């Protein structure tokens with residue numbers, strides 16, 4: 001069944017000033033965004049570990065861990081989520097450091113709400129464009145294997161027909177469309193599992209193990225389906 005909620009971009013709002021937080025949340029929701037709140041750094045890190053976001057709005061000055069350290073932590077984990085940083089007035093050094101550590105944009109407080117909304121929309125659409133790759137067709141062949149994405153069936157090199165689950169087909173398509181590139185776990189979660197269900201790394205690993213059983217001549221020495229430790233998964237030919 002179609003879930004309307006799945007089409008709303010998800011934003012994590014990290015801001016400890018209650019009034020500003022509530023005003024921003026309300027306005028972002030009126031613009032059609034799904035907003036998750038964090039009022040301090042550890043809450044933010046917990047949310048980031050548990051869910052996919054299209055954008056993070058990150059205040060620098062927080063009661064515990066500062067926004068720059070959180071940004072650094074996000075990038076160390078190869079999470080490429082766009083980050084819009086909010087900094088206090090006269091804190092140019094913070095802004096520069098924030099950008100160096102991986103923030104994509106920043107606004108100085110007090111800021112114009114219209115400007116914030118414009119920047120939010122821009123960062124989200126820019127990120128979406130990067131994520132959309134050239135689509136493979138309904139049928140894809142590699143080696144002696146063939147996948148029919150529409151019929152949810154694959155034919156292996158022995159001519160055996162394999163029924164694919166919807167999620168298997170989606171993950172295969174995602175990996176093949178990003179041939180020779182690492183697809184991060186966050187990206188897989190977003191595309192294959194959607195916004196609100198979060199499988200463990202092991203779940204994705206099990207899908208990859210199945211793909212090897214289906215399609216690799218030697219599943220211990222995979223030619224097509226690779227795990228890249230700490231980063232994600234990669235399809236090569």
Ligand code: CA
Pocket residue numbers: 015016017059060061062
């Ligand atoms: Ca603050």
